[in-house]
Amino acid sequence: DVKVTQSSRYLVKRTGEKVFLECVQDMDHENMFWYRQDPGLGLRLIYFSYDVKMKEKGDIPEGYSVSREKKERFSLILESASTNQTSMYLCASSSYDGDEQYFGPGTRLTVT
Amino acid sequence: AQSVTQLGSHVSVSEGALVLLRCNYSSSVPPYLFWYVQYPNQGLQLLLKYTTGATLVKGINGFEAEFKKSETSFHLTKPSAHMSDAAEYFCAVSAPTGGFKTIFGAGTRLFVKA
Numbered sequence: 001d002v003k004v005t006q007s008s009r010y011l012v013k014r015t016g017e018k019v020f021l022e023c024v025q026d027m028d029h030e031n032m033f034w035y036r037q038d039p040g041l042g043l044r045l046i047y048f049s050y051d052v053k054m055k056e057k058g059d060i061p062e063g064y065s066v067s068r069e070k071k072e073r074f075s076l077i078l079e080s081a082s083t084n085q086t087s088m089y090l091c092a093s094s095s096y097d098g099d100e101q102y103f104g105p106g107t108r109l110t111v112t
Numbered sequence: 113a114q115s116v117t118q119l120g121s122h123v124s125v126s127e128g129a130l131v132l133l134r135c136n137y138s139s140s141v142p143p144y145l146f147w148y149v150q151y152p153n154q155g156l157q158l159l160l161k162y163t164t165g166a167t168l169v170k171g172i173n174g175f176e177a178e179f180k181k182s183e184t185s186f187h188l189t190k191p192s193a194h195m196s197d198a199a200e201y202f203c204a205v206s207a208p209t210g211g212f213k214t215i216f217g218a219g220t221r222l223f224v225k226a
Contacts (some may be wrong), residue, residue, distance in 0.1 A: 004155070035216075040121065042202065042218040043156075090155055097146050098206040101214060103155030 003027070004104040006091050012110045019078040021107050023091030029102075030095065032074035034058075034066060035107070037088040049074055050097075081111045114139040114207045118217035124134055126225045131175075131190040133220050135203035138184065145186040146204040146214070156202060162186065173197070198224045 007022035012052075025032065031050050035043040045058030047066040055066050063085060067075045074093075078085055088108050092101040119134040137143060144148075144163050147157040160171025167179040177188045186203060204215040 009153075028172075040218060043216040045213070060128065094157075098214070100146060100158045100161055101156075103148075105155045106153070108153075 002090055004102050006089075006095055007105040008107050009105060010108050010110075012112065013078075013081050014112055015082060017081050017111075019076075019081050019109065019111075021076040021089055021091075021109070023074045023076070023104055024072055025074075025093040025102070026072065027093060027095070027102065028071065029093035030071075031093060031097065032049050032068065033092040033094075033101065034064075034074065034076045035092065036060070038092055043090065046076065053075075058109045081109075083111050085109065086111045114215050116153065116203050116205050116215050116217040118201075118203050118220050120220055122221050122223065123148060123216065124223040124225060127195055128192050131188070131193045131197065132223065133188040133201050133203075135177075135186045135188065135217060136184055137186060137203070137205045138208045139205060139207045141207050142181075143205045143207040145177075145179060146173070146206075147171065147186075147188050148202045148204060148216075149173075150200045150202065150219075152199075159188070159201070193222075193224045195224050195226065198222055208225045 004025045033048045034046040049055045049068040065077045091104040094101045115138045117136045146161045147159040150156045160169045162179045170176045200219045200221045206214040
C-alpha cells in the first residue's frame with residue numbers, strides 16, 4: 001500500500017530555532033511537495049522537487065528551504081522559525097507531473 | 113494559469129440528504145481535475161479524478177463528479193449523506209500549461225446533521 005510518512009505529528013518550537021520536517025515516501029515517486037495549510041486559505045505550495053537534488057520554489061518559499069538527497073526523502077527546513085510559520089505542514093508525492101498526489105498525515109507546528 | 117473556485121466554505125446537510133459541493137475551474141487547455149477529502153487531523157486522500165474519457169467519474173464512498181467543459185465545472189455529489197462524510201473537501205486542477213502544477217481550492221467543510 002502507498003505510504004507517505006512525516007517525522008512528527010505535532011511539534012512545538014521557539015522563535016528563532018531551526019526546524020527540520022522530514023518526509024519519506026515508499027512508492028518510488030519522482031515528484032515530492034511541501035504545502036502549508038491554513039484555515040480559509042487551502043493548501044499553498046512551499047517547494048517541490050521533481051528529482052533528487054532538484055527543487056523549485058512554490059508560491060510561498062520565503063523563510064523555508066528544502067533538501068532532497070535521496071529519492072524517497074524530502075526535507076523542509078525553517079532556518080529561523082517565526083510565529084507566522086505556525087501552521088499545518090503537509091508533504092505529498094506523485095509519480096508524474098499532474099497526477100494525483102499522495103499525502104502524509106501532516107505535521108502541526110506551533111512556534112511560540 | 114489555471115485556478116479553482118469552491119463555492120461555499122461551509123455546507124450543512126441532513127443525514128440521508130443529497131450532498132452537492134461546487135467547484136469551478138479555469139484552464140486554457142483540457143485539465144486534470146481531482147477531489148480530495150481530509151478528515152480531522154489527517155492528510156488529504158483522493159476521492160476521484162478526471163483525466164480523459166467519460167465525464168462522469170465515480171469515486172470512493174459513493175461520491176461522483178461530472179466534468180462539464182461548457183460550464184467549467186466539476187461538482188461533487190453523493191445521493192445520501194452519512195455522518196461519516198463530515199470532513200473537508202478540496203477540489204484541485206492541474207494542466208500542462210502550468211507545468212502540471214496542481215492548484216487546490218480553498219476547501220469546503222461538510223457538516224452532516226443527524
